[in-house]
Amino acid sequence: MLKQIAVRPATGTWVIRAGGAVLGESNRALELTEGDKPLTIYFPREDVAMAFLEPSPYRSTSAALGDAEHYHIASKSRTYDNAVFSYLDPKPDAAEIKGYLAFDLQDGVAVEQV
Numbered sequence: 001m002l003k004q005i006a007v008r009p010a011t012g013t014w015v016i017r018a019g020g021a022v023l024g025e026s027n028r029a030l031e032l033t034e035g036d037k038p039l040t041i042y043f044p045r046e047d048v049a050m051a052f053l054e055p056s057p058y059r060s061t062s063a064a065l066g067d068a069e070h071y072h073i074a075s076k077s078r079t080y081d082n083a084v085f086s087y088l089d090p091k092p093d094a095a096e097i098k099g100y101l102a103f104d105l106q107d108g109v110a111v112e113q114v
Contacts, residue, residue: 005064005093006033011113014041016048018083018109019075024048025114030096034064041111042100045086053101058082065097066090073109083109 010029015022026047031039053071060068071084083104090097103111 004033004035005091007031007094007096010041013114014043014111015114016043016103016109016111018052018073018080018103019077020108021052021075023052023073024101030100032094032097032102040102042097042102044100048101053084054079056082060085062087064091065094071101075108078108080104080106080109 007030010031013025013027014029015025024043024047026043028044028047030042032042033039052074054074056070056072058070066087066089068085068087070082073080073083083106084101086099086101087097088099103109105111
């Protein structure tokens with residue numbers, strides 16, 4: 001059985017930081033909840049500095065969401081491997097996140113409401 005998916009506009013303005021640098025800020029972000037997992041914030045590509053992202057050959061698959069492509073984040077201090085993911089053709093329950101970017105929260109990568 002697949003977990004319940006809900007996508008809705010995220011309230012307020014959200015920012016993504018990596019290595020202390022701001023990679024993006026958006027008041028058009030979406031939040032996705034999947035069952036009892038913590039919510040994930042998705043950013044429109046237009047609101048993210050794509051110059052900091054390097055395509056990764058890594059791909060992943062979610063039974064609930066579909067196939068995701070991944071990116072590395074190149075900051076001044078280090079590279080964050082496969083720290084960004086995007087569903088180019090998500091399953092119908094998550095269609096709104098098509099082409100949006102989400103960030104794998106790890107040491108040095110943070111998504112925050114401002």
